Amino acid sequence: MPYINVRITDDDVSAEKKAAVIAGITDVMVRVLGKSPDSTFVVIDEVPMENWGHKGKSIAELRRQTKG
Amino acid sequence: MPYINVRITDDDVSAEKKAAVIAGITDVMVRVLGKSPDSTFVVIDEVPMENWGHKGKSIAELRRQTKG
Amino acid sequence: MPYINVRITDDDVSAEKKAAVIAGITDVMVRVLGKSPDSTFVVIDEVPMENWGHKGKSIAELRRQTKG
Amino acid sequence: MPYINVRITDDDVSAEKKAAVIAGITDVMVRVLGKSPDSTFVVIDEVPMENWGHKGKSIAELRRQTKG
Amino acid sequence: MPYINVRITDDDVSAEKKAAVIAGITDVMVRVLGKSPDSTFVVIDEVPMENWGHKGKSIAELRRQTKG
Amino acid sequence: MPYINVRITDDDVSAEKKAAVIAGITDVMVRVLGKSPDSTFVVIDEVPMENWGHKGKSIAELRRQTKG
Numbered sequence: 440m441p442y443i444n445v446r447i448t449d450d451d452v453s454a455e456k457k458a459a460v461i462a463g464i465t466d467v468m469v470r471v472l473g474k475s476p477d478s479t480f481v482v483i484d485e486v487p488m489e490n491w492g493h494k495g496k497s498i499a500e501l502r503r504q505t506k507g
Numbered sequence: 508m509p510y511i512n513v514r515i516t517d518d519d520v521s522a523e524k525k526a527a528v529i530a531g532i533t534d535v536m537v538r539v540l541g542k543s544p545d546s547t548f549v550v551i552d553e554v555p556m557e558n559w560g561h562k563g564k565s566i567a568e569l570r571r572q573t574k575g
Numbered sequence: 576m577p578y579i580n581v582r583i584t585d586d587d588v589s590a591e592k593k594a595a596v597i598a599g600i601t602d603v604m605v606r607v608l609g610k611s612p613d614s615t616f617v618v619i620d621e622v623p624m625e626n627w628g629h630k631g632k633s634i635a636e637l638r639r640q641t642k643g
Numbered sequence: 644m645p646y647i648n649v650r651i652t653d654d655d656v657s658a659e660k661k662a663a664v665i666a667g668i669t670d671v672m673v674r675v676l677g678k679s680p681d682s683t684f685v686v687i688d689e690v691p692m693e694n695w696g697h698k699g700k701s702i703a704e705l706r707r708q709t710k711g
Numbered sequence: 712m713p714y715i716n717v718r719i720t721d722d723d724v725s726a727e728k729k730a731a732v733i734a735g736i737t738d739v740m741v742r743v744l745g746k747s748p749d750s751t752f753v754v755i756d757e758v759p760m761e762n763w764g765h766k767g768k769s770i771a772e773l774r775r776q777t778k779g
Numbered sequence: 780m781p782y783i784n785v786r787i788t789d790d791d792v793s794a795e796k797k798a799a800v801i802a803g804i805t806d807v808m809v810r811v812l813g814k815s816p817d818s819t820f821v822v823i824d825e826v827p828m829e830n831w832g833h834k835g836k837s838i839a840e841l842r843r844q845t846k847g
Contacts, residue, residue, distance in 0.1 A: 440763060440770065442578055442616065443736075446686060446714045447744065454557045456743055458568065461560030463739035464715075471731045472724065480578065480616070481560035482514060489658045491712060492665030492685035498712060500662065508627060508634060510782055510820065511600075514578045515608065522693045524607055526704065529696030531603035532579075539595045540583065548782065548820070549696035550650060559576060566576060582822060590761045594772065597764030617764035618718060625794045628801030628821035636798065644831060644838060646714055646752065647804075650782045651812065663811045668783075671803035675796055676787065684714065684752070695780060702780060726829045730840065733832030753832035754786060 440478045441468045448498055449485040457483055508546045509536045516566055517553040525551055576614045577604045584634055585621040593619055644682045645672045652702055653689040661687055712750045713740045720770055721757040729755055780818045781808045788838055789825040797823055 443464050461481045468474040488499040496504075511532050529549045536542040556567040564572075579600050597617045604610040624635040632640075647668050665685045672678040692703040700708075715736050733753045740746040760771040768776075783804050801821045808814040828839040836844075 440616065440720055440765060442618070442718045444716045444718075446716075447746075448712055452744065454565070454567070457557055458560075458565050459743045460739060461565055462563045463743055464736055465560065465563035467732060467735035467739065471728055471735055472719065474719075476562045479560075479562070480576065482554055482578070483558040483560075484554075485558070486686055486688075489661055490687040490689070492662075492669065492683075492687075493712060494680045494683070495666045495669035497658070497662050497665055499658070508584055508629060508820065510582045510822070512580045512582075514580075515610075516576055520608065522701070522703070525693055526696075526701050527607045528603060529701055530699045531607055532600055533696065533699035535596060535599035535603065539592055539599055540588065542583075544698045547696075547698070548780065550690055550782070551694040551696075552690075553694070561576060590769070590771070593761055594764075594769050597769055598767045601764065601767035612766045615764075615766070618758055619762040619764075620758075621762070622822055622824075625797055626823040626825070628798075628805065628819075628823075630816045630819070631802045631805035633794070633798050633801055635794070644752065644788055644833060646754070646786045648784045648786075650784075651814075652780055656812065660811055664807060667807035667811055668804055671800060671807065675799045675803055676792065678787075684712065686714070697780060726837070726839070729829055730832075730837050733837055734835045737832065737835035748834045751832075751834070754826055755830040755832075756826075757830070 441472070441474050441480070443468070443479075443481045445481065445483045446486055447483065448491055449487050452485065509540070509542050509548070511536070511547075511549045513549065513551045514554055515551065516559055517555050520553065577608070577610050577616070579604070579615075579617045581617065581619045582622055583619065584627055585623050588621065645676070645678050645684070647672070647683075647685045649685065649687045650690055651687065652695055653691050656689065713744070713746050713752070715740070715751070715753045717753065717755045718758055719755065720763055721759050724757065781812070781814050781820070783808070783819075783821045784824065785821065786824045786826055788831055789827050792825065 489497045491498045536547045557565045559566045604615045625633045627634045693701045695702045740751045761769045763770045829837045831838045
């Protein structure tokens with residue numbers, strides 16, 4: 440009955456890539472843990488870059504610094 | 508001090524229905540566990556269908572197949 | 576496809592009460608949102624009192640003050 | 644390797660205030676637990692007021708009552 | 712900067728299998744989304760069966776019925 | 780009505796340090812966002828090192844390599 444929550448930065452990820460994430464993670468649960476795909480759920484959250492912090496700064500700020 | 512997080516697919520659920528979910532779950536916490544409504548919090552997350560996966564596919568894809 | 580995560584303080588809640596929480600919340604999802612019980616999942620997390628904070632203090636500390 | 648998820652009501656919080664939340668919480672992890680800023684992640688979720696419930700009602704409804 | 716939270720029932724999963732889940736999911740993030748392993752975090756939560764509900768009953772109860 | 784979930788590796792953190800994390804984070808919410816301590820909740824989850832993955836390996840494994 441696995442439930443997997445994937446949190447990534449909101450980078451305009453395409454529906455195709457999100458489908459591949461869902462398929463890939465479901466496959467790991469089936470292959471490694473013997474779970475059924477029927478009982479495996481994956482939820483992807485896309486987080487705005489100014490809401491995700493690392494090293495005490497937002498990713499939005501860190502990317503501006505890298506480009507600057 | 509219960510905190511309840513409800514995750515559902517984003518199906519244009521009305522404010523009235525969301526209010527009924529909040530009221531109903533709060534009532535369960537009061538009735539079953541003797542919690543106070545004052546200390547009970549419910550947060551509803553509405554997840555886009557292409558971000559929610561089941562059986563290795565997105566709900567968006569599964570619904571297209573069902574209709575097809 | 577609702578997924579509901581219930582977080583409560585760890586108060587030695589009995590299996591019977593946890594089963595009643597699961598049944599009650601599932602019933603809310605069915606009754607209010609028209610969801611199927613087959614696609615409704617409830618996960619209860621029991622959190623130690625020294626790990627749950629309110630008003631800047633742990634629940635463990637707040638309960639000691641109330642009794643003191 | 645701390646991961647901190649901050650959930651607040653969606654009140655049009657400015658990027659500056661969100662940056663200050665990220666900086667402040669990272670500082671707590673460094674100062675209190677001796678964690679490295681490099682391994683500290685903070686994710687802020689802003690929740691619509693009709694999706695956040697307290698006392699069996701949504702915050703949207705509670706604010707309307709207070710103003711009324 | 713992906714953060715992935717895997718929730719499974721507590722079935723005495725071995726450290727080897729948990730390591731394979733971590734490796735497999737990290738590989739999906741690298742392969743599908745082009746993320747760096749250095750910035751990918753996976754956290755596994757093992758949930759007691761009487762705390763995980765499906766179809767309005769706990770998994771503990773559902774398994775007893777299946778065996779009975 | 781902030782709810783903050785802190786996830787750290789399980790390193791036998793003392794009750795005093797956990798209380799300081801709760802106090803420090805609550806203070807950030809009050810000082811930066813003007814929230815009331817009465818409506819601020821902090822929940823700390825301590826995650827076993829073999830359940831927390833980074834760079835495709837568990838923290839338990841990464842620490843063994845560092846020491847080896």
